[in-house]
Amino acid sequence: MARLARDGWLPTRWRSLRSTWLTIAQMSAAAGLAWFLARDVLGHERGYFAPIAAVVVLGFGPGGRTRRAVELAVGVALGIAIGDLLIAGIGSGPWQLMLVVGLASFVAVFLGAGPMLASQAAVSAALVATLTASTDTLSLSRFVDSLVGGAVGLAVLVAVPGNPLRTVRRAADALLAELAGTLDDVADALARQDHAAGRDALARARSLDPLVVDLRQSLELARETVHLAPTRWKARSPIARIRLASTHVEYAVRNTRVLARASLRALDLEPRIDDDVVAAVLELGVAVRALQAEIEDGGDGRAVGAAAVRAAGRASLARVDGASLSISVLVGQVRSTSADLLRAIGLDRDVAVDLIRTAADERPPVAP
Numbered sequence: 001m002a003r004l005a006r007d008g009w010l011p012t013r014w015r016s017l018r019s020t021w022l023t024i025a026q027m028s029a030a031a032g033l034a035w036f037l038a039r040d041v042l043g044h045e046r047g048y049f050a051p052i053a054a055v056v057v058l059g060f061g062p063g064g065r066t067r068r069a070v071e072l073a074v075g076v077a078l079g080i081a082i083g084d085l086l087i088a089g090i091g092s093g094p095w096q097l098m099l100v101v102g103l104a105s106f107v108a109v110f111l112g113a114g115p116m117l118a119s120q121a122a123v124s125a126a127l128v129a130t131l132t133a134s135t136d137t138l139s140l141s142r143f144v145d146s147l148v149g150g151a152v153g154l155a156v157l158v159a160v161p162g163n164p165l166r167t168v169r170r171a172a173d174a175l176l177a178e179l180a181g182t183l184d185d186v187a188d189a190l191a192r193q194d195h196a197a198g199r200d201a202l203a204r205a206r207s208l209d210p211l212v213v214d215l216r217q218s219l220e221l222a223r224e225t226v227h228l229a230p231t232r233w234k235a236r237s238p239i240a241r242i243r244l245a246s247t248h249v250e251y252a253v254r255n256t257r258v259l260a261r262a263s264l265r266a267l268d269l270e271p272r273i274d275d276d277v278v279a280a281v282l283e284l285g286v287a288v289r290a291l292q293a294e295i296e297d298g299g300d301g302r303a304v305g306a307a308a309v310r311a312a313g314r315a316s317l318a319r320v321d322g323a324s325l326s327i328s329v330l331v332g333q334v335r336s337t338s339a340d341l342l343r344a345i346g347l348d349r350d351v352a353v354d355l356i357r358t359a360a361d362e363r364p365p366v367a368p
Helices: 002-006 009-041 049-057 065-090 094-110 115-130 137-159 164-192 197-206 208-226 232-269 275-297 303-315 324-344 350-359
Strands: none
Touching: 009 049, 009 094, 009 137, 049 137, 065 115, 065 137, 094 115, 094 303, 137 208, 137 350, 164 197, 164 208, 164 275, 197 208, 208 232, 232 324, 275 303, 275 324, 303 324, 303 350, 324 350
16 A cells, blocks of 8 residues: 555555546435436336436536436437338348447438437437347437436536536646746756757656646536536636637647747757757746646636747747748747747637737847
8 A cells, every 4th residue: 555655556546546536426426316316206116227328418427417317318319210210011030139329320320410319329229139038118218218317417417516617727737837847958058058958848848738638628527517507607707708818729739739849950950059048948938838828717718828929029039131941930839839828828819929929029129
């Protein structure tokens, strides 16, 4: 046990549990309630699909719970309908089962169904094709149970919602902290002319994608929660702002990855990296941390904008006549990332571009 704690396994598992405990509680409560309604209220002795449907709807997948509930019910209905129509005419058997499942899946996919709808259509068709006793009753019960389970799952989500704003802010904080650290690593590698450090910075930049996915999934679940749960409606506005910012943060992540790759190339080719380039990359890190603070505490974006403009202006100092291609690429990537961060605080594209161009035009003259 002590070894697991030292190796970081226990803290990692604890953080995972802490982030999912509410989903676990929701699924447990919904399963019990759905089973009670299906068996004790509706009298379905085999109403096992109701708790299954509730668990599926509230599962650990990112967002889309309303869609999952609808696809579950529609898929069950589609599979039952196709199964009943075919089995009534061709009988039951192995080849009939193959035909029914294949046709149900084909129709679902042809209609543009998602994975949930298509799989439930196939499963329900197989159920109809293989049951020989009380098929009609069981088929109807399964459809009703899917409605009960889906409705209970959504009701639990509405009655006991998580805190979507806190979840989104936590995901955004993790991504922005790592992005800022990556920019610091790039600047440090350039300042020290350290090729190994440059490779490490590039590897860190490439490892940002899972955090981007986490933020995207958190926003999807938050969007659904604030629309379904009245107690969370007040979070709609801040979540909408973070959602807008996240689009441009993703662009900044991509540009940072390119910047890290260009830095490695510059370390290969350049005898010396201009100090202004290093300072510009550091300023990008300052801008990212300012954005991180404003997402957590709110703000008007001024600190982010000021740092992003300083980064663009400082980078432009290195874009003098005769600058090498590798340095020009670094300057371009700094300016592109600065534009992403300006867009993340809500500035229009033309305004962001004008600010960056102004920063470049206001650079002091280069000493002879």
